[in-house]
Amino acid sequence: MDFNKLLNSAEYAFLRTNEHLGNNIIMLGLAGSYSYGTNNENSDIDIRGITLNRKSDLIGMTYFEQYVDDNTDTCIYSFNKIINLLLNCNPNTIELLGLKQEHYLYLNDIGKELINNKKLFLSKRAIQSFGGYASAQLRRLQNALARDSYPQEEKEKHIYNSVKNAMNTFNDRYQEFQEGSLKIYIDESNKTDMKKEIFVDANLKHYPLRDYKNIWAEMNNIVKDYDRAGKRNNKKDDNHLNKHAMHLIRLFMMAIDILEKEEINTYRENEQKLLLSIRNGKYQNSDGSFKEEFYEMIDDYEKRLDYASQNTSLPNEPNIKEIEEFMINVNEKVVSNKI
Structure with missing residues (x-):
């Protein structure tokens, strides 16, 4: 092209x-x-x-x-x-x-x-930033697999964790706000069909409207995603799941390169075949869940990342x-x- x-x-x-x-x-x-x-x-x-x-x-x-x-x-x-x-x-x-x-x-x-x-x-800050993004990606994957079978109260916890993870990145992508200015928590619900639900406390002043709109759009999309009907055998959902799985492994690969080699390698030429096989569904079962060997792969990359974090020569800052x-x-x- x-x-x-x-x-x-x-x-x-x-x-x-x-x-x-x-x-x-x-x-x-x-x-x-x-x-x-x-x-x-x-x-x-x-x-x-x-x-x-x-x-x-x-x-x-x-x-x-x-x-x-x-x-x-x-x-x-x-x-x-x-x-x-x-x-x-x-x-x-x-x-x-x-x-x-x-x-x-x-x-x-x-x-x-x-x-x-x-x-x-490049610094040891990459441990937290990449590790946090990988953790969020894994949680997205787990939540997507669990949301159709969990009872309402458990789903609410998954939604809460997903929104909380998104909130942890807001100050990186939008104008910063003080800790506590936007707070979410689970409490007793007054709704007849819910025992507990997520509540929000918002206290933002002189905050850019467009950033505020985008923040709420992200939170809204997470809630909408959980509220959608349908099972994991939907082809579009499967494509999204496999894409999440691929990006999870890619994040580990990039983080390890930064910590071990002090290099930023965005294009994953050497691992392209593996990543595309994940994206194409090689590690997904017919019911939408993922094969044990995929989770073994995650465990292996987590160990490699932990070792790289402990032995990197990068400065703290x-x-x-x-x-x-x-x-x-x-x-x-x-x-x-x-x-």
Whole structure:
């Protein structure tokens, strides 16, 4: 597929016309299945990128963190936001620094400099970030398998855990809010068909409406997913389950590379066959459950990750000083109109 031709199409005109994007973009790259090497004929094209904060964002009155176009599955992060996400070795963004060369669709000098300095961001924080994402992925898989057979009270616990896991990543992806500003818990229900249900306490002030909308959309989608009728033998559900299973193993692979080799390898060339076999249902039983050998694989990767975590030579924290110098240098050029 000619991705550059696609980016020049009318569908992606926002890349050229939006005031935060255009000449401010420093990087565009493939994301999702195409970037991992696990795409098939049904795979969507996901684009991720980075755009410089404008002068008005840095010393003026405007505020910008990211631009999302749902129609094309495109997300462009602001420079300042991506730096903060990379500091935490956020799996959804650190992978942007480890793409195959041909998967970078646009890269200017600042984008290249960021990639050249990617090791500055690698630290033991990857243990928690990747481990947390892998745990959330496993829970999604377990919850999807369990939701049709569990009684209501048990389902409510699964929903609660799924929403709680999503909430743990909100500050990475949306404007931060103080701990306790958004709280969920299970309590006695007044509904006749429920003994207990999930409640929420929300106390957000001066919070961006769009971020608030997206947070509630994520929580709403989790609840809706559990409320859907249907069994695990539905083909679409099976495809989703196998995709979750594949991404769980892929997260382990990436985390181990970071901890053992200090490398970000987004494209899984050596493990492509294994990952595609998981996606294609090799490890799924006819009733939708997963074979014992898949869970043995998970156990093996968990042990490998634990060993890598205990023996990594990565520092406890990323190189904050050098990252800050790089960040200041770039933003000073923006403020002084040198870019």
